[in-house]
Amino acid sequence: MGLLACFCASSKMLKFQASVNATAVWLNYPLTLIMMIVKNDEPFYIAIIVLLMLNKVCLSFFGAKVRQHLINPGYCRNVEKIEERFNSYTQAKVYE
Numbered sequence: 001m002g003l004l005a006c007f008c009a010s011s012k013m014l015k016f017q018a019s020v021n022a023t024a025v026w027l028n029y030p031l032t033l034i035m036m037i038v039k040n041d042e043p044f045y046i047a048i049i050v051l052l053m054l055n056k057v058c059l060s061f062f063g064a065k066v067r068q069h070l071i072n073p074g075y076c077r078n079v080e081k082i083e084e085r086f087n088s089y090t091q092a093k094v095y096e
Contacts, residue, residue: 014067018060025056 001020005013033049069076 011067011070021056021060
């Protein structure tokens with residue numbers, strides 16, 4: 001789904017993919033991890049679940065950045081301009 005969303009440049013599909021990732025990270029993986037620990041599963045498979053969780057977090061982080069850029073292509077430039085103005089304003093206040 002995420003790959004298709006990237007090819008189509010669809011922010012709605014990327015948002016759907018992000019919600020699927022969030023559901024996996026906050027619901028499925030912890031329950032699986034708890035059951036694996038309770039059942040004394042092998043540490044290798046527990047480590048795989050932990051790595052999958054970290055992978056989903058990274059995918060969500062970068063997917064949100066791409067989605068924001070698709071919604072508003074000037075977002076990064078606007079943020080830099082706002083930060084420059086804020087920094088110059090706070091420095092002016094210090095000198096007063």
